[in-house]
Amino acid sequence: MNNTSKTNWEKLDSLTEEDIDTSDIAPLTEEFFSQSRWWQPVELLNVLVPVDANTFAWFQSQGADCEKKMAAALKIYAEAHQVNL
Template structure:
């Protein structure tokens, strides 16, 4: 049995982030634009870049019951929040590697 108690949280318990919204609200348009221009990850796009853009929603995840070794589960959980996402990423990488191998012509 798991030694840690189960903790349930509601939206009312949602934690606030570390963003100082008063400071953000006090920024002028010019300051925001300058911050964006100086950010290498926020470079402007060309005029037509968004013309044919469409919203792509990810497929919802499927809820399953999966039996895994305790040692495997403990290792992933020890890595912290998001362990199920990491487990899914490993399974996806395995699937994609084998899918590529299946698509290769036999020699």
């Protein structure tokens, strides 16, 4: 894999908190926090599920992230059938 980043990582690593200009960052107000929501990442499991060739071919034809789409379809199915997730 080629690293095409033009970032000067050594310079970035040498910055201190005082070197970082935060003047353009908006303050975090009560309004901001009242509109936010708590989100916790879900642990993903890798499982082996038999899928017929035609169904798998269809998911593959939907793009490179076919595994994510299959997982999303399974989650939608489970939610539609009121399975506690």
